[in-house]
Amino acid sequence: MLEVRDLTAEFIREGEVLRVVQRIGFDIAAGEAVGFVGESGSGKSVTARAVMRLAPEGSSIRWGGRILFKGQDLLALSEREMTDVRGRRIAMVFQDPMASLNPVMTVGQQIDDMLMRHMSLSGAQARKRTVELLGLVGIRDPEHRADDYPHQFSGGMRQRVLIAIAVSCEPDLLIADEPTTALDVTVQAQILRLLMRLRRELGMALMLITHDFGVIAGMVERVYVMNNGEIVESGAIDTLFAAPKHPYTQALLAAVPRIGTRRSA
Amino acid sequence: MTAPLLQVRDLSVVFPPRRGRPPVRAVDRVSFDIEPGRTVGLVGESGSGKTTTGRAILQLQPITGGSVSLLGRELTTMSRADVRAMRRHMQFVLQNPYSSLHPRMRVADILAEPLKVHRSVAKAEIPDRVAELMRLVNMDPAVVKRYPHEFSGGQRQRIVIARALAVNPDFVVCDEPVSALDVRTQKQIVDLLHDLQTKLKLSYLFIAHDLAIVRAVAHRVAVMYGGRIVELGDADDVYENPVHPYTKNLLEAVPIPDPARQRAKLAAATPDPNFRGRDGETGKCVFGHDHSADHSPEWHEVGPNHAVSCKFWPPGVTPLRS
Numbered sequence: 103m104l105e106v107r108d109l110t111a112e113f114i115r116e117g118e119v120l121r122v123v124q125r126i127g128f129d130i131a132a133g134e135a136v137g138f139v140g141e142s143g144s145g146k147s148v149t150a151r152a153v154m155r156l157a158p159e160g161s162s163i164r165w166g167g168r169i170l171f172k173g174q175d176l177l178a179l180s181e182r183e184m185t186d187v188r189g190r191r192i193a194m195v196f197q198d199p200m201a202s203l204n205p206v207m208t209v210g211q212q213i214d215d216m217l218m219r220h221m222s223l224s225g226a227q228a229r230k231r232t233v234e235l236l237g238l239v240g241i242r243d244p245e246h247r248a249d250d251y252p253h254q255f256s257g258g259m260r261q262r263v264l265i266a267i268a269v270s271c272e273p274d275l276l277i278a279d280e281p282t283t284a285l286d287v288t289v290q291a292q293i294l295r296l297l298m299r300l301r302r303e304l305g306m307a308l309m310l311i312t313h314d315f316g317v318i319a320g321m322v323e324r325v326y327v328m329n330n331g332e333i334v335e336s337g338a339i340d341t342l343f344a345a346p347k348h349p350y351t352q353a354l355l356a357a358v359p360r361i362g363t364r365r366s367a
Numbered sequence: 368m369t370a371p372l373l374q375v376r377d378l379s380v381v382f383p384p385r386r387g388r389p390p391v392r393a394v395d396r397v398s399f400d401i402e403p404g405r406t407v408g409l410v411g412e413s414g415s416g417k418t419t420t421g422r423a424i425l426q427l428q429p430i431t432g433g434s435v436s437l438l439g440r441e442l443t444t445m446s447r448a449d450v451r452a453m454r455r456h457m458q459f460v461l462q463n464p465y466s467s468l469h470p471r472m473r474v475a476d477i478l479a480e481p482l483k484v485h486r487s488v489a490k491a492e493i494p495d496r497v498a499e500l501m502r503l504v505n506m507d508p509a510v511v512k513r514y515p516h517e518f519s520g521g522q523r524q525r526i527v528i529a530r531a532l533a534v535n536p537d538f539v540v541c542d543e544p545v546s547a548l549d550v551r552t553q554k555q556i557v558d559l560l561h562d563l564q565t566k567l568k569l570s571y572l573f574i575a576h577d578l579a580i581v582r583a584v585a586h587r588v589a590v591m592y593g594g595r596i597v598e599l600g601d602a603d604d605v606y607e608n609p610v611h612p613y614t615k616n617l618l619e620a621v622p623i624p625d626p627a628r629q630r631a632k633l634a635a636a637t638p639d640p641n642f643r644g645r646d647g648e649t650g651k652c653v654f655g656h657d658h659s660a661d662h663s664p665e666w667h668e669v670g671p672n673h674a675v676s677c678k679f680w681p682p683g684v685t686p687l688r689s
Contacts, residue, residue, distance in 0.1 A: 141549040257413075286412035287576065291620040295633055313549065316579075316622030320629030339626045357554040358624045359579035364603060365406075365586065366561070 103274060103307060104130040104153065108167035111148045111331075115162070122148050124331040125167065130275065135301060135308040137318040137339070140328035141354070149328070150279050150311045154194050155184050172274075190220040193268035197280040199260035203252040209236075209263045210248030213270055220271045235266040238303075239296060258289035262296065269300055276301070279311040294321060315358045319343065327351045370439075371400035372570045373424070373538055378433035380416075380423050380594075393419045395594035396433070396664075399587075401538070404564065406571040408585030408602065410578055410617070416594040417574045421540045424572065425457055426450050437538060455485045458531035460524075462543035467527055468515040474501075474526055475511035481533040500529040503566075504559060521552035525559065532563065542574045557584055578621050582606055587672075590614045592642060592679055600673030611675040612684050613642050640681035652677035653685050 111123035123145045130136045138146040148158065155176060157163040169176040176187065196202050204212055210232050217228040229248070236244035239262040252260055261281065268276055278297065282290040294317065301308050312318050318325060318339070325342055327335040327350065335348040346352045380394040394416045401407045411417045422428035424435050426442050435442045437457060442450060461467045468477060478497045482488055488496050498508035504525040515523055524544065531539055541560065545553040557580065563569060575581050581588060581602075588605045590598040590613065598611040609615045616638060623629045651657050654667045654677050668674045669686070 141551070287578070288412065288616060288620040290622070291633075292637065292639075294622070295637055298633055314622065315550075315624040316629065319622065319624050319626045320633045343624065343626050354550060355624070357550040359550070359553070359557075359577065359583055360624065361579045361582055361606065361618065361621050363579070363583055364606075365583060 103132040103134075103172055104309075105170040106153070106167070107170070109149070109152055109169065110166035111145070111152055112164045112166070113161055114164060119164075122331050123152065126328075126331075126333045128326055128333065128336070130307050130309060132274065133301075133305050133307055134324070135310065135322040137310045137312065137322035137325040138328060139312060139315065139318050139325060139354075141313060143330075144328040145331035146311050146328045147279055150194070150277050150309060153275075153277060153309070154188055154192060155179075156188075156194075186220075189216060189273070190271045191273055192275045192277065193271065193273040194277040194279065195261070195264050195268045195281045197283050199257065199264045199284075200252060202264055203260060205252055208249050208251055209255070209266075212263075213248075213267050216267055216270045231270070232266075235270055236263070238269075238300070239263070239266045240292070241266075256289075258285055258293065261285060261289075261293055265293075265296065265300070269304060269306070272304055273306060275307045275309060277309045277311070280313070281310075282317060283312070283314070290317070297321070315343075315355065327354070372403045372438060373401040373572075374434075374436045375399050375424060376434045376436075378420065378423055378435060379431045380419050380428060381431040392594045394423055394430075397591075397594075397596055398433075399589055399596065399599060401570045401572060403537070403570055404568045405586045406564065406573050406584055408581035408588040409572060409574045409591060410576065410581050410588060411591035412576060412617075415591040417591050418542055420591070421459075421542050421572060421574050425459060425540055427459075455487065455534040456536055457538045457540070458534070458536040460527055460531050460539060460541045460544045462546055468523055470515055473512055473514060477515075477526065478511070478530055478533055481530060485534045487534050496533070500533055503532060503563070504529045519552075520548050521555060524548065524552075524556055528556075528559065528563070532567070535567075536569070538570045538572070540572045540574065543576070544573075545580060546575065546577060553580065560584065578606075578618060590617065595676055595678055597676045597679055598674070600670065604670060604673045608670070608673075610669045610673075610686060611679075612640060612681055613679055614675075616640060616642075640684070642679040642681055653680045 107127045108125045109123055110121060110125055113120045113122060138149060140146045151158060152165055153169060165177050176184065213232040213235060214228040217223045217231055223231060232248055233244045236248060241247050241259060241262055255263060282293050285293060310318065310321055322339055325339050326333045329350050335351045346355055376398050378394055378397045382391040382393050384390045397420055399407060409417045409420065419428055423430050430443060437453065442453060475497055478500050479493050482493050482496055497511055501508040501511060506522065506525055545556050548556065564571065573581060573584050585602045588602045589596045592613045598605055598609065598614045605614065606618065609618055652665065656663060658665050665677050666674055667677060
């Protein structure tokens, strides 16, 4: 479904060019869950944003290569054509739910908007679906909570709202960039379970970006390890954890803190 | 057993009512000891009161009740000047290595400042002590003329640690010292804290939300929820035989870097217990005690050096009797 070839990303600042993604290639099949792990600055988030063709906040970026989504090169689309893909066919969930929600609109209005814009629903139809979606992501009393503003929700509930917005148009691919990093561990577990369930129920593919080997372990079938803008290793999740080949992957896995590892002295 | 270096008894912090909201018991009758050269891990989720506990111990936060004694001296009733003098025994390492260093101060000045404030070494000896501190945290003393922004996150955290150690403290509160760092850097900082503890006989209160990191550093672990310690014991006991349902829930939620086990974990039914269920309830507690009648503490021994609170047990959950 998604075939990425020779993807590059270059930041342009004051005439200087900094290449942060170095000619990488990867694939995601329909309905497949694929992970991207790496440390900060590895280029994993920029890679995720490339698929949405979103430049990180306040920066100018130049994309290169091809991003074939169902045979169509997203990098060749006009900004207007891309707007139809974004949200409708490919949706994204970010780390910080508060920054991604509009603070002066109720959460219901924000989901209604997506549905009316992309799915051509009437206001009443949209609201009906919005309430269903809020219920689907586990928000209790969705009829009333739809009229609340983002600040009236806890961090975990806001992330649920964001996921509801992302899946509202039943996208083919959901990109989740560190979706649980800002959350408490018990809330994280709930959100991970929710993503698994939605993926199954809606038949979506998932592209999960994280620095956390524990999070990636249970969520995806295949994984790409990134370092300095390059993919250094890729493979089936079980094989990669059991027998990492690249020294960088080995070093990362060796450093991961494990709950069963006691103090050495 | 050695005399505790730090003794905390019934420490409470209540935040006053705000905008019509009731007062918040951020820290509620917290008690524990730290022995010399030992680490107590304080774990809990956001809002559990762990950071406020650390600040209250260091007298950086007004307290509502209880006592804190360091090296046998009671801090809560001391004059401000005496507390200031005690600061050379107790130091703080904070989460964010980016905001806890002054951006316009050179590393040499950052490390010299506490030495000047506490007059711990003669003026002429300051450069030597600064170089010694840099070596202590495995950094090259030649870079002390640089500014914080010229260093990576891990290096900055080393500088923060060096600054905390400048006055030769006995006790350091580390509040999420590695949570902003990548895993490999986390491991280096954890190893450094470990070495420094051995070398300098330091005691740590290690506050973190990451249970795996705490396991790697702590001798004893306190689990906080709703301002209270709900479970306290030797790290192995708490991690391997947790008794309080909140501790179990927290440990269960930690993702494991093992695909087969983590998949099974996520596939298991979602427990969503209501830990506030019994809050404010009167009568007999889950252990069969009527604390309101005999004014005994809501605290129960479940093993050697291992105890749990009878508060915050979800309705219907009772301790298994062995």
